[in-house]
Amino acid sequence: AQSVTQPDIHITVSEGASLELRCNYSYGATPYLFWYVQSPGQGLQLLLKYFSGDTLVQGIKGFEAEFKRSQSSFNLRKPSVHWSDAAEYFCAVGASRGSTLGRLYFGRGTQLTVWP
């Protein structure tokens, strides 16, 4: 069965520090992978996505993520965090084949706090 694990419920970083949010997935084939961000009281915004090809993908707001098939991971990174990055971040797996084609499965989220 498909599943997404975000091991860190809450992360606190200082402004200007680097950031890495972890995501591990379980899926029987090569998945489609996504990171979404949700600011307080807002909807979901797509940060970046991976379908195939280059395993390092660039997204909006200076974020990037790396797909590592051997580790079933898709970690999100940013070299220098800004106070406006404080939000909740969701990793998601899209079913690429089979009876669940088209479905999107979410992790439980990581809440990011940024200290000034």
Next chain:
Amino acid sequence: EAQVTQNPRYLITVTGKKLTVTCSQNMNHEYMSWYRQDPGLGLRQIYYSMNVEVTDKGDVPEGYKVSRKEKRNFPLILESPSPNQTSLYFCASSLWGRGGDGYTFGSGTRLTVV
């Protein structure tokens, strides 16, 4: 503007009083879906629809109904709401078969059942 529109944005209701949350998209997407978001649980899929008159259960369908009579609309129906259905609900749509690509989410409906 391409969008998914949910109504209402906020709703407070009493236990057992039937309600409908509407969802409409203007992108001619085949695939539509409902999620609920609860603290610490992320987003969980309630129901999804692959096209008109084709719907299927997601991971948490109990207590909900949906219908897809037109391509653009996908209402979520709570026949007898209970307090454990207090949650933030999102509707989403995408082109069919894109494996989650191109999902467009609505702005959310915050439902409180007392």
